[in-house]
Amino acid sequence: MQQLSELWIKYRIQVLMIVIAAVVGGYWILNKNNNDALISNTNAVLTSSETGSSLTSTTTMKGTVAIDIKxxxxxxxxxxxxxxxxxxxxxxxxxxxxxxxxxxxxxxxxQLTDQQMIYIPLQGETPVVSSSTEPSAANNENDSDSSAKINLNTATKEQLCQITGISDKKADLILQYRQEHGQFKSVDELKEINGFGEKTVAKLKDHLSI
Incomplete structure (x- = not known):
């Protein structure tokens, strides 16, 4: 017993240092494992959030279409x-x-599709009927290669703009007049619209029909 006491007195400092080192080392290892687990969980949450945001964004982009109704x-x-x-x-x-x-x-x-153009016709409108005709002298003078007349009462804006002498603005005026007054009775009725003079209407007769 006396020998143990002497050994304790002689080596107590070394023993205490070993115990303290073991406690500190164990605490450090335990804390490191907890930090690694926390970082891993945080990364998993961030990855899941980014994936969810990406899927939501993709779904939103694919979930809409742009249409043009006339x-x-x-x-x-x-x-x-x-x-x-x-x-x-x-x-x-x-x-x-x-x-x-x-x-x-x-x-x-x-069902709608992206970039779809929808045209709602007026009562009495009929599908555009194209008929082949020989190019007239007036067509040659105006560098027009149109070989068919377009029905003034059923033509869309895109069809009207294909005709020499009808700009985007004039096409809009024609469609507006048609909506407000109904079908054209003759091509000469275009003279009732601002910007369509007698000479202009005379040239358009080679391209338009009723």
């Missing part, structure tokens, strides 16, 4: 709608049809 509607223009919407939703977005719109010619149940 003709006998209250507010024609370009609208962004859901990808699974139908023509009926596009018609509602444009403020609804005009009183003289002919919805019998429109498939309201058709």
């Amino acid at each position: 003709g006998a509607v209250k507010m024609p223009g370009v609208y962004e709608l859901k990808a699974d919407d139908r023509v009926n939703e596009a018609l509602k977005a444009a403020g609804g049809p005009l009183p003289n719109a002919d919805l019998r010619q429109v498939n309201l149940a058709k």
Whole structure:
């Protein structure tokens, strides 16, 4: 017993240092493992969040379509709608049809596609009928290679703009006049629209029909 006491007195400092080192080392190892686990969990959460955001963004981009609706509607223009919407939703977005719109010619149940152009015709409008004709002298003088006349009462803005002498602005004026006054009775009725003089209308007769 006396020997143990002597050994303790002689080596107590070394023993205490070993115990302290063991405690500190154990604490450091335990704390490091906890930190590694915390960092791992944080990275997992961030990765999951980024993936979710990416999927949400992709879903949002793919979930809409841009359509261009024209003709006998209250507010024609370009609208962004859901990808699974139908023509009926596009018609509602444009403020609804005009009183003289002919919805019998429109498939309201058709699903929308991106960059789709929808035309709502007026009552009495018929599909554009193209008939081949020989180029006239007036056509040659105006460098026009059009070989078919376009129906003034059913033509879209894109079709009107293909005709020499009709700009984007004039095409809009024609469509506006048609919506407000109904079908044209003759090509000469274009003279009622500002910007269409007698000479201009005379040249357009080679390209337009009723």
